[in-house]
Amino acid sequence: MSISENITNLKKELPNHVCLVAVSKTKPIPNIMEAYNAGHRIFGENKIQEMVDKWEQMPKDIEWHMIGHVQTNKVKYMAEFVSLIHAVDSVKLLKEINKQAKKHERVIDCLLQIKIAKEDSKFGMTEADALALLNNASVKEFENVNIVGLMGMATFTENEAQLVSEFSRLKNFFDTHKTAFSFKTLSMGMSGDYKIAIAQGSTMIRVGSSIFGERYQ
Numbered sequence: 001m002s003i004s005e006n007i008t009n010l011k012k013e014l015p016n017h018v019c020l021v022a023v024s025k026t027k028p029i030p031n032i033m034e035a036y037n038a039g040h041r042i043f044g045e046n047k048i049q050e051m052v053d054k055w056e057q058m059p060k061d062i063e064w065h066m067i068g069h070v071q072t073n074k075v076k077y078m079a080e081f082v083s084l085i086h087a088v089d090s091v092k093l094l095k096e097i098n099k100q101a102k103k104h105e106r107v108i109d110c111l112l113q114i115k116i117a118k119e120d121s122k123f124g125m126t127e128a129d130a131l132a133l134l135n136n137a138s139v140k141e142f143e144n145v146n147i148v149g150l151m152g153m154a155t156f157t158e159n160e161a162q163l164v165s166e167f168s169r170l171k172n173f174f175d176t177h178k179t180a181f182s183f184k185t186l187s188m189g190m191s192g193d194y195k196i197a198i199a200q201g202s203t204m205i206r207v208g209s210s211i212f213g214e215r216y217q
């Protein structure tokens with residue numbers, strides 16, 4: 001099936017409250033334009049330079065999401081246009097996003113990445129670290145960032161019970177603190193596990209290979 005068929009079919013399948021981020025990392029612009037021409041406008045990248053290159057060359061009504069780990073010294077390159085940063089994991093990073101957003105007179109939406117996977121390689125904060133960040137007095141004074149919710153990546157496994165347990169734990173944490181911190185977005189679910197993530201309460205899924213095909217890089 002083609003990219004436009006893949007994305008159109010996927011969107012038909014999604015409940016209305018679930019937002020689709022089409023993960024276009026490593027994919028060339030003509031591939032992304034196929035999804036764009038099928039009406040899609042929200043794309044996710046995990047490398048800042050690649051996202052900047054695509055932003056420069058592509059239509060300006062695209063919403064670009066940074067879904068990967070962010071190095072503090074690279075925030076300046078995306079501050080002008082990024083629409084949501086999914087993987088904030090420290091006060092230091094948030095402070096830099098706030099500073100760079102201010103230069104562009106913007107307020108940048110961010111998600112805190114919570115570590116839910118059992119694997120060590122995944123980034124993200126513990127629930128306790130996230131609460132400490134959310135309650136940090138200096139964070140409360142950042143006027144150019146808006147923490148709108150949480151993001152999590154489950155273990156890479158086909159064990160459904162484990163996926164259910166990791167996603168439901170994050171959903172629970174989200175619900176417990178939703179009102180206090182005005183959370184709106186819970187980003188969880190990728191090609192292999194988005195159905196389980198949605199069943200566990202995800203409001204935003206990040207899907208790459210099911211739309212664009214496998215990545216070889």
Ligand SMILES: *Cc1c(COP(=O)(O)O)cnc(C)c1O
Pocket residue numbers: 023025046067068153189190191192206207208209210
């Ligand atoms: C690459 C990536 C995805 C998409 O992965 P697929 O399995 O191709 O859907 C989702 N989230 C993050 C953080 C990624 O890096």
